[in-house]
């Protein structure tokens with residue numbers, strides 16, 4: 001099975017009102033995906049992306065929150081808390097969500113530029 005990495009984004013509840021970005025939104029998204037099924041979700045996602053002039057690229061999310069975007073060191077020890085990233089060998093610090101988003105973006109760009117298998 002192919003894996004997809006998704007970042008929690010605010011979900012519009014009513015026009016102009018948004019839930020806070022975070023685990024609750026991600027849980028809601030995961031529930032919506034499991035209710036509708038991956039095929040339906042990916043079809044809707046691809047349509048939305050195309051209409052926004054964007055591209056959907058599936059990436060392997062493993063270790064995207066544990067890999068240092070500065071030096072590449074990958075370890076669970078780089079995550080002292082859920083929100084904090086602190087690379088043990090090089091000392092790079094950032095919000096863990098920023099690190100995860102950076103690594104997911106890079107993985108997607110690598111896949112986009114790779115020749116078809």
Ligand SMILES: [Zn+2]
Pocket residue numbers: 068069070071072073087088089090091092
């Ligand atoms: Zn590092």
